[in-house]
Amino acid sequence: MSRSGASSLKRKRPDSNSLSQSLTEHERVLYDLIRSKQDMGIWTRDMKRETNLPDNVVTKSLKVLQAKKLIKEVVNIQNKGRKHFMAVEFEPSKELTGGAWYVEGNLDIEFIKFLKELCLKQIYMMKVATVEGVSDAIKRTGAFKVECTTQQIAEIVKALVLDNEILEVRSTGSGEFSSIPIGAVCYRCTSRGGLGGGGPKIGAMASIPCGVCPRISQCTPDGIISPRTCVYFAKWLDF
Incomplete structure (x- = not known):
């Protein structure tokens, strides 16, 4: 990939x-x-x-x-x-x-799942975080030998919002938001996205391809990305 x-x-x-x-x-x-x-x-x-x-x-x-x-x-x-x-x-x-997100035409589900877990863990540890903050924190971990772009992290974070693992909020500039400019978009864990029970858990949506697809927000019935043409969704339905 x-x-x-x-x-x-x-x-x-x-x-x-x-x-x-x-x-x-x-x-x-x-x-x-x-x-x-x-x-x-x-x-x-x-x-x-x-x-x-x-x-x-x-x-x-x-x-x-x-x-x-x-x-x-x-x-x-x-x-x-x-x-x-x-x-x-x-x-x-x-x-x-x-x-x-694809390798030789195949959705890299394992990489996406790993990156979602890593983003969720960083957001939990930071309490409240921007996409840039999560991206910088992940780079410092050295988890990847190649570059993982801020755009990729942004897509993963959006997927976590859709999974109801994190919430998108606006900074008030005070309290836990003190390090984030007022009005900036940032993210925090939901009650189900915390570390209770041994660590961050990926939501139920992860059991189907849609749950690990960072482009789900672009998926429409008649679009370029669509359930009608998605081979992974079709295989899941057959299963």
Whole structure:
């Protein structure tokens, strides 16, 4: 899993002169189309539609472009059964990969669960904390060998609010809020989120994929992130 952001443009484009000499006309048309999609890539069916090339020509050209290491196949979490390609110099967008919470197209449930427990513990210890405060505290623990961004922590904290493990409150600037500016958004544990009974407990929602998904707040019936297209939710229902 990528624990930090990465630029979509990773390498220099292969020399255009050498490409002109080594690619056939069909291969060049296909490559230029794929590269024009940048970090979103393109589905093979859309390639055929946009280029009007026969299926066998597209299939053969894709194999050549892959062999020359000009394109790569990537996972689209919304449609894993579709072959999706992009130029090698780009990294897939979050819309395709699901962002830092996914590894090779699979939701990293164990990492999310661990991070939720760690955030809950830090908030309990700090009594009241901002996202930035939780993020800084976790960095100081050295729990991760790679960077865990403040944005990731913010998504986890939002998930904990939805789980009713913590409450979102506003600082009054006095008492336990004295170190936090007045009006700043901060978080505190609910009665069920305390350490009584041996330590922080993740809520009942954690038993289903939604409970460990930090993007649940973006999940809508007809959206890019949706229960209708979520393979993890479907598997849970089947179970």
